[in-house]
Amino acid sequence: MNIIKIIKKIGKGLLVLIAISLISGFIFEKVSRIKAEKISPNGNFVQLENHRLHYLQKGTGGPTVVFETAFDPAGHLQWLNIQENLPKTFTTISYDRAGVLWSERGTNPKSGEKIAEELYDLLENAKAPKPYILVGHSLGGTLTRFFVKKYSADVAGVILVDSQFPNDQNYLSPKLYEMVNQGLPSGFLKFGNEFGLVRIMFKNMFPNTEHYKYQNSLMPTLLYKSAYGVLEEQDVMKNIKNEASKINSFGSIPLFVITASDKNRFNALIKDEKLKSEMLNAWDKMQKELLIMSTDSKQILATNSGHYINQDQPEIIENAIIEMLKKVTK
Secondary structure (H helix, E strand, O other), X not given: OHHHHHHHHHXXXXXXXXXXXXXHHHHHHHHHHHHHOOOOOOOEEEEOOOOEEEEEEEOOOOOEEEEEOOOOOOHHHHHHHHHHHOOOOOEEEEEOOOOOOOOOOOOOOOOHHHHHHHHHHHHHHXXXXXXXXXXXXXXXXXXXXXXXXXXXXXXXXEEEEOOOOOOHXXXXXXXXXXXXXXXXXXXXXXXXXXXXXXXHHOOOOOOOOHHHHHHHHHHHHHHHHHHHHHHHHHHOHHHHHHHHOXXXXXXXXXXXXXXXXXXXXXXXXXXXXXXXXXHHHHHHHHHHHHHHHEOOEEEEEEOOOOOOXXXXXXXXXXXXXXXXXXXXHO
């Protein structure tokens, strides 16, 4: 009987502790958001039909290099250092998709076509010089397909950075496909976002170096702004990939495919050696398949990079942009 009473007391104590932790986390989150609202955006805004999009522009003159981010709550911050390093003799624009960082969500559906339309409207409103060179990382590479399909006359070149391959199920075994497409725990993260857990869990999103001091200072504070936006993108990811798989040609638009090729890049994600070997081989095949999208294509290997080439070997992307600019303006 005494043991039962002790267990009940412990249980009540744990519930009280959890309640106190949740209340504290909720208050901490609300205070943090008030502070975050006082942070000035580092770029500008364009007004679309029912919401504003935030973008960062560097340089002047044309063409305009347009960066499309991966499935990533950091939005344009993933391209910030690369924009800083590129010459200012041409325009570069990175931006936050609807619902990410400083961009408002609006009411438009999260579809590949609508994302492309919003980006085009942003570029038009920003008076970005044409033509455009699209640089898309991972999911961003998939999204470039929709932009090229609708606005091909304004696209001078495309650079895919370790791009996602829309119909990857054709190259992966069912077990591996399920593993790499399982996504984030949406329900838990939405709950955690209200109680300060998400900003703690994803505190170190960028390398802990002086080079990324600005990004690391912003992301824990601003992550709550992006949480729902990226989780919504995850919810529609399958539909976006299905639609993108139907767009399989850029015609003669010059295409560079930058591929991460560090043999150890999947070590943290996949422990099973057989599955890891399958993933390496499948990714190599899918990246080569991307080359077929243009009659004028070239593959560039990032031999010391994992998926985030923009962090591991940004100079490869920078050099590819310069090379593409020379190619399309000669």
